[in-house]
Amino acid sequence: MSTHTVQYNGLELEFELIRKDVKFVNLRVNKHGEVVVSASKKVPFSVIEEFVESKTPWIITHLAEIEKLRQNLPPSGFYDGKTLYFLGRPYCLVTSRGPSEIQIQGDKIYMFSKSTTQNALRDEYLLWLKNQAKIKFEEIMNQIYPLVAPYGILRPTIQIRNMKTLWGSCTTGGNTIRLNLQLMKASEDCIEQVVLHELVHFRYKNHGQGFYTLLSLLMPDWKVRKSKLESKFKDGV
Numbered sequence: 001m002s003t004h005t006v007q008y009n010g011l012e013l014e015f016e017l018i019r020k021d022v023k024f025v026n027l028r029v030n031k032h033g034e035v036v037v038s039a040s041k042k043v044p045f046s047v048i049e050e051f052v053e054s055k056t057p058w059i060i061t062h063l064a065e066i067e068k069l070r071q072n073l074p075p076s077g078f079y080d081g082k083t084l085y086f087l088g089r090p091y092c093l094v095t096s097r098g099p100s101e102i103q104i105q106g107d108k109i110y111m112f113s114k115s116t117t118q119n120a121l122r123d124e125y126l127l128w129l130k131n132q133a134k135i136k137f138e139e140i141m142n143q144i145y146p147l148v149a150p151y152g153i154l155r156p157t158i159q160i161r162n163m164k165t166l167w168g169s170c171t172t173g174g175n176t177i178r179l180n181l182q183l184m185k186a187s188e189d190c191i192e193q194v195v196l197h198e199l200v201h202f203r204y205k206n207h208g209q210g211f212y213t214l215l216s217l218l219m220p221d222w223k224v225r226k227s228k229l230e231s232k233f234k235d236g237v
């Protein structure tokens with residue numbers, strides 16, 4: 001085994017070369033983020049160098065994904081085989097070319113699309129998810145709102161936004177609650193907790209004693225649901 005480097009757009013990329021009995025040249029990135037190349041003894045080094053250079057964009061993408069895994073963040077790519085969460089369950093993404101359609105069958109999400117780039121596919125998926133959210137969030141509101149109706153709280157309208165940090169927020173003046181599209185990745189009990197939290201804010205603006213007393217009365221296990229929401233269901237999309 002020997003260590004070599006190639007240059008790519010001013011970037012130095014290191015790789016391990018193993019000469020062994022393979023057909024031509026194989027390249028892989030292992031889980032430690034090391035680039036390992038195996039090549040037949042017959043292949044000249046200049047050909048191997050060229051091969052590694054041609055693979056550099058792919059290598060860089062993979063190294064970035066591995067780095068994210070190391071930081072315990074889900075990979076942000078949108079590709080076949082990716083794990084997507086939908087209402088608390090993991091699904092495997094399967095993409096095909098065809099007129100736009102998304103179907104869930106078994107443990108797979110089948111996505112038909114004319115888009116070819118990961119960004120366009122992701123946008124299309126998020127649009128579909130938002131349409132699903134419009135139905136699901138109303139359903140959950142139907143179940144949760146009766147809990148707070150006796151406290152003189154009016155049923156608010158729901159807005160859906162794809163947000164980075166907040167799960168939900170409310171505007172008491174406009175009688176609106178805003179829910180994060182990302183909640184569609186979580187199980188329903190977690191979404192219920194967020195909806196109830198925002199509804200209770202129409203009675204208590206701040207997180208004071210009164211707020212938590214009412215929340216705990218209406219949903220005694222809200223803390224369990226909240227910590228479940230924080231620790232699971234992230235898929236990077």
Ligand SMILES: [Zn+2]
Pocket residue numbers: 197201207
């Ligand atoms: Zn709050």
